[in-house]
Amino acid sequence: MRNRTLGRRSLAGLVCLLAGLVSAGALAADAAAGKAPYAVCAACHGQQGEGNMAMNAPKIAGMEGWYVRRQIEAFQQGLRGTANGDAYGMQMRPMAMAVTDPTALDNLVAYIESLPDVPSQPTIEGDVAAGQAAYAVCAACHGPEAGGMEQMGAPALAGQDDWYLVRQIKNYQQGLRGYDPKDIYGNQMKPMASTLTSDKAIHDVVAYINSLR
Ligand code: HEC
Ligand code: HEC
Numbered sequence: 001m002r003n004r005t006l007g008r009r010s011l012a013g014l015v016c017l018l019a020g021l022v023s024a025g026a027l028a029a030d031a032a033a034g035k036a037p038y039a040v041c042a043a044c045h046g047q048q049g050e051g052n053m054a055m056n057a058p059k060i061a062g063m064e065g066w067y068v069r070r071q072i073e074a075f076q077q078g079l080r081g082t083a084n085g086d087a088y089g090m091q092m093r094p095m096a097m098a099v100t101d102p103t104a105l106d107n108l109v110a111y112i113e114s115l116p117d118v119p120s121q122p123t124i125e126g127d128v129a130a131g132q133a134a135y136a137v138c139a140a141c142h143g144p145e146a147g148g149m150e151q152m153g154a155p156a157l158a159g160q161d162d163w164y165l166v167r168q169i170k171n172y173q174q175g176l177r178g179y180d181p182k183d184i185y186g187n188q189m190k191p192m193a194s195t196l197t198s199d200k201a202i203h204d205v206v207a208y209i210n211s212l213r
Pocket of ligand 2: 070134135137138139140141142152153154155157160164165166168169185186188189192193195196205
């Protein structure tokens with residue numbers, strides 16, 4: 001009797017699980033299928049997407065799928081990686097251009113999202129208290145814990161390679177990113193980077209972001 005009840009319960013559970021899998025399968029991309037095309041990316045971003053400072057390629061493991069997709073599309077559309085002097089963006093752009101098939105991109109994004117999100121090792125030092133004060137303006141879009149806010153289009157910063165954060169802030173300031181009028185999100189970020197008026201201010205805010213990991 002007891003066994004029969006249990007049996008029915010687990011059968012009902014299995015049916016629910018299967019229904020869930022089928023509907024998820026209809027919508028979701030195939031992360032497993034994204035593993036093979038990721039091999040190209042691994043050469044610079046690392047086997048687990050952990051980032052590689054020597055290759056100037058940031059951590060992408062666990063990055064929000066919507067943000068990865070938007071950056072790939074920005075590179076493809078020439079909204080990023082085309083500014084004169086943006087050596088690193090120019091390395092990435094042809095890699096994005098190679099992902100032409102929409103399904104392949106879906107799968108690749110799903111695979112990157114599935115990689116273990118291990119916070120990177122800090123390399124930048126700064127005045128965390130001063131950085132916290134400066135971060136107040138950033139929190140409106142990147143979130144109080146720098147975990148990112150999709151509705152603002154602003155990615156997570158906590159746990160990202162700190163040297164990469166420093167470089168991107170400078171890129172915005174120097175017009176190497178957020179330079180195209182069609183780059184809506186880059187245009188939102190560019191004036192925010194200008195609120196950090198010295199190298200020290202940049203290092204301080206990044207040191208604070210490091211403390212949120
Ligand atoms: C030749 C080395 C190289 C390869 C291969 C490569 N990338 Fe990159 N990628 C970079 C560099 C360098 C940057 C940083 C560009 C910058 O500083 O603006 C970057 C940046 C990115 C970014 C932006 C991250 C952010 O936070 O803004 C994403 C997303 C990305 N790469 C995904 C990929 C994917 C997916 C692949 C494989 C299809 C790939 N990359 C292959 C070098 C590479
Ligand atoms: C008005 C909203 C807004 C505010 C405020 C803001 N940002 Fe951003 N930030 C964005 C958006 C949107 C992006 C993504 C741009 C894109 O898609 O290219 C971004 C991107 C970034 C990036 C690049 C991340 C990456 O992975 O490439 C860094 C670094 C960054 N912001 C730091 C900051 C800091 C530090 C502050 C505070 C001084 C700040 N942001 C304030 C909206 C904002």
